[in-house]
Amino acid sequence: MTLLAVDNLTVSFPTADGTVQAVRGLSFSVEAGKTLGVVGESGSGKSVSALTMLGLNPGADITGSAVFNGKELLTMNQQQLRQIRGADIAMIFQDPLSSLHPHFRVGWQIAEAIRAHTSVNKRDAKTQAVELLRLVNIPQPERRVEAYPHEMSGGMRQRVMIAMALALKPKLLIADEPTTALDATVQAQLMELLVQMQNEVGMAMIIITHDLGVIASVADEVLVMYAGRASERADARTTFFSPHHPYTRGLLGSVPSATGVVGSRLTPIIGSPPSLISVPTGCGFHPRCPFAMEMCIDDQPDLVEIPAGGHHVSACWLPPEMTGVGVAMDTARQRYASAHRGVRSSKLPGVVAAVEGATVYA
Amino acid sequence: MPDTAVDGDVLLNADEIVKHFPIKEGIFFKHQVGSVKAVDGVSLKVRRGETLGLVGETGCGKSTLARCITRLFPLTSGHLTFDGADLSKLSRSQMRPYRRGMQMIFQDPYGSLNSRRRVGSIIGDPLAIHNIASGDERKKRVQGLMEVVGLNPEHYNRFPAEFSGGQRQRIGVARALALHPKLIVCDEPVSALDVSIQAQIINLLEDLQGEFGLTYVFIAHDLAVVQHVSDRVAVMYLGKIVEVADVKDLYSTPRHPYTNALLSASVVADPDKARVRDRIILTGDVPSPINPPSGCRFHTRCPKAQAICSTEEPLLQTAAGDPAGHMTACHFPVAEGEKLASGKATILHAVEGFLAEAPS
Numbered sequence: 151m152t153l154l155a156v157d158n159l160t161v162s163f164p165t166a167d168g169t170v171q172a173v174r175g176l177s178f179s180v181e182a183g184k185t186l187g188v189v190g191e192s193g194s195g196k197s198v199s200a201l202t203m204l205g206l207n208p209g210a211d212i213t214g215s216a217v218f219n220g221k222e223l224l225t226m227n228q229q230q231l232r233q234i235r236g237a238d239i240a241m242i243f244q245d246p247l248s249s250l251h252p253h254f255r256v257g258w259q260i261a262e263a264i265r266a267h268t269s270v271n272k273r274d275a276k277t278q279a280v281e282l283l284r285l286v287n288i289p290q291p292e293r294r295v296e297a298y299p300h301e302m303s304g305g306m307r308q309r310v311m312i313a314m315a316l317a318l319k320p321k322l323l324i325a326d327e328p329t330t331a332l333d334a335t336v337q338a339q340l341m342e343l344l345v346q347m348q349n350e351v352g353m354a355m356i357i358i359t360h361d362l363g364v365i366a367s368v369a370d371e372v373l374v375m376y377a378g379r380a381s382e383r384a385d386a387r388t389t390f391f392s393p394h395h396p397y398t399r400g401l402l403g404s405v406p407s408a409t410g411v412v413g414s415r416l417t418p419i420i421g422s423p424p425s426l427i428s429v430p431t432g433c434g435f436h437p438r439c440p441f442a443m444e445m446c447i448d449d450q451p452d453l454v455e456i457p458a459g460g461h462h463v464s465a466c467w468l469p470p471e472m473t474g475v476g477v478a479m480d481t482a483r484q485r486y487a488s489a490h491r492g493v494r495s496s497k498l499p500g501v502v503a504a505v506e507g508a509t510v511y512a
Numbered sequence: 513m514p515d516t517a518v519d520g521d522v523l524l525n526a527d528e529i530v531k532h533f534p535i536k537e538g539i540f541f542k543h544q545v546g547s548v549k550a551v552d553g554v555s556l557k558v559r560r561g562e563t564l565g566l567v568g569e570t571g572c573g574k575s576t577l578a579r580c581i582t583r584l585f586p587l588t589s590g591h592l593t594f595d596g597a598d599l600s601k602l603s604r605s606q607m608r609p610y611r612r613g614m615q616m617i618f619q620d621p622y623g624s625l626n627s628r629r630r631v632g633s634i635i636g637d638p639l640a641i642h643n644i645a646s647g648d649e650r651k652k653r654v655q656g657l658m659e660v661v662g663l664n665p666e667h668y669n670r671f672p673a674e675f676s677g678g679q680r681q682r683i684g685v686a687r688a689l690a691l692h693p694k695l696i697v698c699d700e701p702v703s704a705l706d707v708s709i710q711a712q713i714i715n716l717l718e719d720l721q722g723e724f725g726l727t728y729v730f731i732a733h734d735l736a737v738v739q740h741v742s743d744r745v746a747v748m749y750l751g752k753i754v755e756v757a758d759v760k761d762l763y764s765t766p767r768h769p770y771t772n773a774l775l776s777a778s779v780v781a782d783p784d785k786a787r788v789r790d791r792i793i794l795t796g797d798v799p800s801p802i803n804p805p806s807g808c809r810f811h812t813r814c815p816k817a818q819a820i821c822s823t824e825e826p827l828l829q830t831a832a833g834d835p836a837g838h839m840t841a842c843h844f845p846v847a848e849g850e851k852l853a854s855g856k857a858t859i860l861h862a863v864e865g866f867l868a869e870a871p872s
Contacts, residue, residue: 191706278869285866287859289797305570305797333569333733335794338777342793342856346863360707363736363779367786386783404711405781406740415718416740418711422676 153322153354154203155179159214161195161202161378168427172198172210174378177453180322185348185355187369187386189362189401191423195378196358197244200324204241205231219321237267240315244327246307250299256310257283257295264317282313287339305336312340319351326358341368362405366390371461374398377424377434380453381465388460392473395466396439396483402475420503433467436495440504441483443467444492523695523727524558524581524614529590531573531580535802549801550576552751553590555828558695563721563728565742565759567735567774569798573751574731578697581729582614583607595694612642615688619700621680625672631658631683632668638690657686660723661716678709685716689724697729702737714741735778739763744837747771750801750809753828757838767831767838767845770810772852793855808843815853816844 161173173195180186188196201207203216203223216223218239223231235241243249251259260282261275270278276295283291286309299307308331315323325344329337345368348355357368365372365386372389374382374397382395393399403417421438424430430437436446445467456462456470464470472483484504495501532547551573558564568574579585581592583599592600595613602610615638618624625634636654639645645653655665661682672680681701688696698717702710714737720726732738738745739759746756747768755768766772776792794813799805805812811821820843828841846852 191708281866281869285862287795287862303797334735334774334777335569336797338779338791338793339795339859341779342791342859343863346860350863350867361779362707362781363786366781366783367779369783390781390783401707402781404708406714406736416711416715418715419708420712422678422709423706 151182152179153182154216154218154356156199156203156216157214159199159202159216160212161198161207162211163209164211165427170426171429172378172426173202174429175214176375176378176380178373178380178383180354180356181370182321182354183348183352184370185357185368187365187372188356188358188375189360189365189372190375191360193377193423193426194375195426196375197326200241200326200356200358204235204239204324233267236263236320237318238320239322239324240318240320242308242311242315242323242325242328244330246304246311246331247299249311250307252299255296255298256302257297260295260310260314260317263314267318278317279313282317283310285316286310286313286343288313305332308332309340312343316347320353322354322356323348324356324358327360328357329364330359330361337364344368362390362401374401377429378426379434379465380463381435382463383453384456384462384464385460388458388462388473391475392458392460392462393475394456394462394464394468394470394473395435396441396468397435399475399480400438400440420500433465437498437500439498439500441468441487442495442498442501443487443490444495445490447494447498521560522557523560523595524729525591525593526557526581527555527591527593529554529577529580529592530588531576531585532588546802549751549804551580552801552804554748554751554753556746556753556756558727558729560694560727561721561725562743563730563741565738565745566729566731566748567733567738567745568748569733569774571750571798571801572748573801574748575699577748578616578699578729578731582616582697583610584616608642612638612691613693614695614697615691615693617681617684617688617696617698617701620704621677621684622704624684625680627672630669630671631663631675634672634683635686635690638687642691644691653690654686657689660689660720661686662712676709677705678712681705681709681713682716685713685720689720692724693726695727695729697731699731700733701730703732703734710737717741735775736780747774750798750804752809752841754810754842755838755840756828758835761835761838765834765838765848767834767840768810768842769814769816769844769846769852772846773815791854791856792852793859795855795858808841815855816846818844 157177159173159176163170163172176199190196202212212224257276257279260279264270264275264278280291280295283294288294288306288309329340369386371385373380376397382398400419419438432448432450433446436442451465451467453463453465456464456473458473468483529551530553531551532549534544535546536542537545554577566574580587587600599610632654635657636650639650655668658665663682702713730741742759745759745762746753749770755771766775773792773794779786796813799812807822807824808826811817826841826843828839830836830839831845
């Protein structure tokens with residue numbers, strides 16, 4: 151069953167320097183009880199799209215639709231949204247320091263979330279808060295429930311956020327970089343907790359992260375975003391073992407051990423992510439892409455189905471059968487791309503770097 | 513401590529380094545009430561031309577150790593020899609000539625560059641401080657450095673704010689290279705960067721090492737990155753080194769239960785491996801370094817802990833059957849193929865307990 155369906159979502163922010171096109175036509179869906187992993191670099195629109203669904207982007211120009219459980223989220227008023235936020239859709243924010251209120255004890259903040267949506271009295275809500283802190287493995291929860299956020303370490307604050315999000319057993323949990331600031335051992339603890347909670351109560355999750363390791367360990371389906379658009383979407387194994395989009399390929403080449411051979415040289419993507427005020431024409435990735443062709447400069451590719459399976463769609467002009475990692479496939483891509491190059495595309499930095507066979511530090 | 517493994521050319525030798533930060537109380541008459549034992553007796557050797565990885569969780573003393581071996585902090589006790597010279601007791605001014613040989617790259621490319629100064633003068637600072645070059649000569653050398661690290665030399669007069677995170681980190685690298693140091697201590701050089709940019713910086717550091725024969729101490733919490741760049745790896749826990757070995761030995765046969773837990777907790781970017789693995793999940797938190805546990809510091813979280821672990825501190829030594837350079841500080845080193853208790857059950861128990869209590 152489809153729990154959340156986002157269709158052609160665009161979000162832009164008017165600023166003094168021009169309009170920031172944070173999300174440019176994004177569509178995806180999340181099945182009940184499943185996990186969608188969203189990856190991409192900073193500024194690819196991952197967090198903005200999540201915040202938009204919850205109506206947390208005042209001042210943004212929003213078009214498109216986001217249907218949750220049969221109800222349209224984007225046209226709801228604040229009153230209706232408030233009923234859904236926290237109860238049906240919970241969110242774990244990236245920065246646990248600025249997401250907790252510094253003036254209130256953490257126990258009170260958790261209890262408030264519970265009392266806003268259910269009719270329990272203060273004392274029971276407090277008891278539940280203690281139980282939640284115990285669940286997320288905070289030592290001495292009876293004492294910690296009276297602590298202020300500043301009295302806790304970053305890891306503990308993040309666990310408080312997670313406790314708050316799990317308090318009402320939401321149908322959908324959106325976790326925005328839930329473990330980025332945490333140590334590996336704590337990250338493992340919390341991811342295990344989220345997965346087991348998911349198994350027990352059947353909640354769906356959207357995990358937004360730039361850590362491909364986290365995606366590999368929990369996601370059922372992966373959405374790769376670049377410059378506010380979906381560049382590729384597939385189930386987890388397909389994404390890692392037979393990606394189609396050169397950006398996905400580039401991300402995998404940038405991470406040690408994802409490409410298989412330890413000790414081999416990393417193959418980074420040259421350059422840096424584009425400004426969302428002046429997004430490149432055509433395919434947003436073309437200035438950094440080693441396989442850029444003439445058409446990539448002018449025409450924006452749409453998501454098309456990749457026939458090899460794995461619910462795979464990709465937005466790239468390379469032929470759909472060119473999937474996978476490895477030298478042989480890259481050579482094939484290179485050959486196809488060079489046959490479709492013109493004067494302009496031969497001068498693109500990504501192409502020049504690839505032709506020279508050297509890594510260019512832009 | 514005997515260290516038979518190191519026959520090579522030792523560039524830096526740290527012997528029983530201790531760094532305690534005093535905790536003081538009182539308004540007019542401050543008196544010491546305790547101390548944060550950030551680094552508590554660490555011995556390690558760094559060989560010329562190698563990359564030594566240093567891993568451990570937040571608060572284990574990695575960064576403090578880095579600042580001790582570059583003598584940015586005075587040592588509480590212990591000895592430090594760098595390139596044959598004893599640096600442990602030198603004052604700030606006595607240290608200055610040695611600073612040319614050791615430089616540091618910091619974690620935060622936003623905080624480590626003065627935002628009000630131009631890039632050229634930031635990179636040229638070491639040359640100015642050590643009276644190496646001035647005027648046009650300095651400008652020429654700075655532009656040369658900018659080219660080496662992949663920055664456009666024409667951007668000499670720009671401010672740090674005009675650069676992206678990855679480019680700023682390149683500025684930090686150029687500044688560290690300015691004095692042709694022998695040793696560069698990289699304190700989490702890539703953790704603030706995007707994935708694709710991380711790879712650019714890692715490749716840059718590797719290239720520079722080959723070109724200038726640099727020695728790196730590479731601190732990171734990302735185990736995959738450390739595995740990729742290091743020749744040897746040291747694992748720290750609460751101010752102590754618990755295991756040190758060649759990178760292959762450490763990742764294939766980790767002996768210390770903490771290393772095992774750390775390795776199994778780090779997720780690899782491979783969906784098959786990431787899911788199959790039976791993770792060892794440590795419960796609880798890292799204890800406070802003000803009051804570290806007695807005996808082996810890891811015993812409060814260790815799945816193999818026994819009575820002796822809380823009373824007697826294990827020495828860092830080579831376990832039976834290990835190559836000479838592989839040293840572990842554990843009474844009960846993990847055998848090859850041995851399975852440690854995973855801790856998953858504890859979490860499942862907590863989840864079920866919670867769901868039984870909570871009203872639906």
